[in-house]
Amino acid sequence: MGSLHDLHTHSTASDGTLTPTELVTRAARVGIQVLALTDHDTLDGIAEAQAAAAELGLTLIPGVEISVTWGGRTLHILGLGLDPTEPTLNAGLLGVREYRDWRAKEIGLRLGAKGIPGAYAGALALAADARFVGRTHFARFLVQQGYADTVRDVFKRYLVKGKPGHVTGDWASLEQALGWIRGAGGQAVIAHPARYSLTGTRMRHLIGEFRELGGVGIEVISGSHSRDETFVYAQRARDAALLASAGSDYHGPEHPYMELGRLPNLPAGCTPIWVDW
Ligand code: AMP
């Protein structure tokens, strides 16, 4: 039996493939009781998810996954339990999405220069919501066009650092992201910390800065963490007196390596982020 909480999921409002209603319905079916919708840089799916959750008797936590540039790399910071109507948060996310739009066109130009025409238009056509185009949409388009077999392959060959379609991020600062989340009454959580390939020293710096800015949690259980990584970050959470979160990072049934409702429980000794919800 999986964890009853899943605090990191995506819908068609960003780069997931299920609508908010479909996502919530599926979550209820697999026994999740508390679900956070955390689309990248947007709150556009929250209202629909809340309506579906109310129908199904599931608790929907309004959330977001903010793209942050820190120390020259991209990090993802989750905001959980925030007020999705808060104006400063909404204005901040709008600014991040403006950068995202510029970047999408830039990715298209760079791929075009390498002999892959029409990638921006193709990615845009695959985006359910024209207000959000991400690298995942480019990846799905390139797979469709036969440039690679899987979305993962596209990332490896075209979209990461050193590859033709890579654009260095210029996202929100850590300070901005935490300011927006806290200003909207939310809890800030470092998403999938093991994915950043930071040295132990850099990770300690990040956690220190994050705590000083009012961050409270770290994603210990993640669909993208191995069992060993889970124990490493459980220990870091305890050492830094941070709360522990758990989320699948679900993007839809086309991404079979990560399913809903299969998250293990938090390791012993962690204080769950939902301790006083
Ligand atoms: P973006 O915010 O548009 O730069 O896209 C980031 C998203 O791309 C992540 O949230 C994942 O959904 C996806 N992604 C990143 N790296 C990979 C990868 N190596 N394989 C598959 N999907 C990835």
Ligand code: MN
């Ligand atoms: Mn994503």
Ligand code: MN
């Ligand atoms: Mn992420």
Ligand code: MN
């Ligand atoms: Mn995510």
